[in-house]
Amino acid sequence: MLCYFHSSLFLQPLKIHKPLTIVCSTQPKPPPRKRPTVDGQRPAFRNRKNYGASRRSIQKTLKQEQVTFTTPIPDDPIVGIIGGGMAGLACALYLEKRGVRSTVFDTGVHGLGGRMGTRIVDPQPLIFDHAAQFFTASDPQFAGLVQGWLEQGLVREWQGTIGELEVGGHFVPLPSSPPRYIGVNGMRPIADSLLSQTRMINVERPCWISKLEPFNGMWHLSENGKPCGKFDAIVIAHNGKCANRLLGSSGLPLIAGQMKRLELSSIWALLAAFEDPLQIPGEGAFPFEGAFVRGVDSISWMANNTKKLQGSHSNGPHCWTFLSTTAYAKRNKVPQENIPNATAEKVKAAMLLGVEEALGLPKGSLQKPFYTRIQLWGAALPTNTPGIPCIFDPLGRAGICGDWLLGSNLESAALSGISLANHMADYFQSSGGRPEEFAVGLRNEFQPLRGHDIGQFPGLESQTQTQMPTQQSYQLAT
Numbered sequence: 001m002l003c004y005f006h007s008s009l010f011l012q013p014l015k016i017h018k019p020l021t022i023v024c025s026t027q028p029k030p031p032p033r034k035r036p037t038v039d040g041q042r043p044a045f046r047n048r049k050n051y052g053a054s055r056r057s058i059q060k061t062l063k064q065e066q067v068t069f070t071t072p073i074p075d076d077p078i079v080g081i082i083g084g085g086m087a088g089l090a091c092a093l094y095l096e097k098r099g100v101r102s103t104v105f106d107t108g109v110h111g112l113g114g115r116m117g118t119r120i121v122d123p124q125p126l127i128f129d130h131a132a133q134f135f136t137a138s139d140p141q142f143a144g145l146v147q148g149w150l151e152q153g154l155v156r157e158w159q160g161t162i163g164e165l166e167v168g169g170h171f172v173p174l175p176s177s178p179p180r181y182i183g184v185n186g187m188r189p190i191a192d193s194l195l196s197q198t199r200m201i202n203v204e205r206p207c208w209i210s211k212l213e214p215f216n217g218m219w220h221l222s223e224n225g226k227p228c229g230k231f232d233a234i235v236i237a238h239n240g241k242c243a244n245r246l247l248g249s250s251g252l253p254l255i256a257g258q259m260k261r262l263e264l265s266s267i268w269a270l271l272a273a274f275e276d277p278l279q280i281p282g283e284g285a286f287p288f289e290g291a292f293v294r295g296v297d298s299i300s301w302m303a304n305n306t307k308k309l310q311g312s313h314s315n316g317p318h319c320w321t322f323l324s325t326t327a328y329a330k331r332n333k334v335p336q337e338n339i340p341n342a343t344a345e346k347v348k349a350a351m352l353l354g355v356e357e358a359l360g361l362p363k364g365s366l367q368k369p370f371y372t373r374i375q376l377w378g379a380a381l382p383t384n385t386p387g388i389p390c391i392f393d394p395l396g397r398a399g400i401c402g403d404w405l406l407g408s409n410l411e412s413a414a415l416s417g418i419s420l421a422n423h424m425a426d427y428f429q430s431s432g433g434r435p436e437e438f439a440v441g442l443r444n445e446f447q448p449l450r451g452h453d454i455g456q457f458p459g460l461e462s463q464t465q466t467q468m469p470t471q472q473s474y475q476l477a478t
C-alpha cells in the first residue's frame with residue numbers, strides 16, 4: 001500500500017474502476033454516450049455536503065469523457081507544470097531530486113511566485129510584499145527546506161514585533177515563537193531564486209497555458225493556439241477560474257470536479273508610501289511592524305514593509321501594506337483586471353479610514369500617503385480543502401498541487417508540491433502498470449478551512465480563537 005506521512009495526514013490510494021472512455025491514441029474518439037457516469041458508477045458526491053461549486057456545475061464537469069493513457073511511460077519522462085507559485089516550484093524541485101525533468105509555465109510578467117508577490121516601484125525604490133506577508137514552518141520537512149533557504153540567504157527571521165490590533169488602538173503583541181520568516185528582499189525573490197541551481201527544469205514565463213490536449217500518448221500544451229510542448233504527464237499548480245476553464249474540456253473529469261469544489265476568498269491590497277514614519281500621539285517609536293486587525297470592517301492586516309525588509313536604520317519613504325478583510329472584499333468585488341476608478345478610490349478611502357480606526361487615531365489625522373496602489377486579489381485564499389496533500393489521476397497522467405489541498409499558506413503550497421512530485425516519481429518508477437494504486441484525492445470530501453483572513457499560521461492563531469492566556473496588552477493612542 002502507498003502511504004505518505006504528512007503531519008497527521010496519510011495519502012491513500014483510491015480504487016479506480018473501469019474507465020468511462022479511452023482517448024489519447026491516434027484512433028478516432030468513440031461517439032459520446034448519452035448520460036455517462038463516472039467509472040460506470042453514480043458520481044460519488046451524491047448526498048454529500050458540498051462546500052464548493054453547485055452540484056449541478058460539478059455534475060456537468062464530471063460528464064466529460066475520461067482520458068486514459070495506455071502508452072508505456074518512457075524511461076525519461078517529462079512533466080509540464082502549469083503554475084510557478086510555491087506549489088509548482090516545489091513540485092519541479094522535488095521531481096528533479098527524483099531525476100524527473102519538467103517545464104514550469106507561469107503567467108508572471110515580473111517574475112515567478114504567484115501569490116508570493118513583491119512590488120518594486122522605481123526610482124526610490126518603494127518595496128511592498130503585496131500578498132504573502134510572512135510564513136511559519138510547522139512541518140519538519142518544510143522546516144528543513146526553510147533551513148536551506150536561511151543558509152542560502154534567501155529568507156531570514158522577521159524579528160519585528162507583530163500582534164493583534166483591536167479597533168481603537170488596543171494592541172496585544174504575539175509571542176516571538178514560533179519564528180516567522182520573510183524573504184530577505186521580499187517574497188518574490190525567493191520564488192525567482194528557487195530554481196537557480198537546477199539543471200532539469202525549464203521555465204517558460206510569461207506564458208498562459210490556455211489548452212491541454214491529449215494526443216498520441218502525450219499532453220500537448222498551447223497558449224492561444226501557439227504550441228508550448230508535449231509532456232508525459234501534467235501538473236495543475238494553480239486554481240480558480242483559470243484552472244476551471246483549462247480543465248473544463250481537458251478529459252480529466254475527476255480532477256476538474258475536485259477543482260470546481262474549491263472556494264476562494266477575495267482580498268483588497270492597498271500599498272501606501274508615506275514621507276514620514278506613521279505616528280501615534282503619545283507614543284515614541286511605532287509599537288509594531290505587523291498586526292492582524294480586529295473589529296475593523298475594511299482592514300485585516302497592516303505591515304510596515306520598510307521596517308520589515310530594511311530594518312530600523314532605514315529613514316527613506318515608509319512603505320505599508322494594508323490588506324482588507326475577506327468580508328469587505330466580497331461586498332466590494334469587481335473584475336480584478338479592470339477595476340473602475342470610482343471603486344478604487346472608494347476602497348482606498350475606506351481602507352485608510354480603517355487604518356485610523358484600528359490605530360485609534362482621530363478621523364482625518366492619518367498622514368497622506370504620497371504613493372498608493374490598490375489591487376484586488378479576486379482568488380486570494382482557499383476557504384475549503386479536501387485535506388489531502390495532492391491529487392493524482394493516473395489514467396489521465398495528471399495531478400494537482402496547491403495550498404488549498406492542505407490549508408491556506410505557503411507551507412501548505414510547498415508541502416503539496418513536494419508530495420505530488422514524490423507521488424508522480426513513484427508512479428513513473430512503477431511504469432504505470434498499476435494505475436489503481438496511484439489514484440489519490442479524486443473523491444475526497446471538502447471541509448471548511450479556518451484561520452486568519454490572510455492565511456493560517458500554526459502557533460499564531462488569534463487569541464480569540466485559541467483563548468490563550470492574554471499577553472501583555474496596551475492602548476496605543478491615549
Ligand SMILES: Cc1cc2nc3c(=O)[nH]c(=O)nc-3n(C[C@H](O)[C@H](O)[C@H](O)COP(=O)(O)OP(=O)(O)OC[C@H]3O[C@@H](n4cnc5c(N)ncnc54)[C@H](O)[C@@H]3O)c2cc1C
Binds near residue numbers: 209
Ligand atoms: C493577500 C494575500 C495574503 C497572503 N498572506 C499570506 C501570508 O502572510 N503567509 C502565507 O503563508 N500565505 C499567505 N497567503 C497565501 C499564499 O500566498 C498562498 O498560499 C501561496 O502563495 C499559494 O501558492 P500556490 O503555488 O498554491 O498558488 P499561486 O501562488 O497562486 O501560484 C499559481 C501560479 O500559477 C500561475 N497560473 C495561473 N494560471 C496559469 C496558466 N493558465 N498558465 C500558466 N500559469 C498560470 C499564476 O500566475 C501563479 O503564478 C496570502 C495570499 C494572499 C492573496
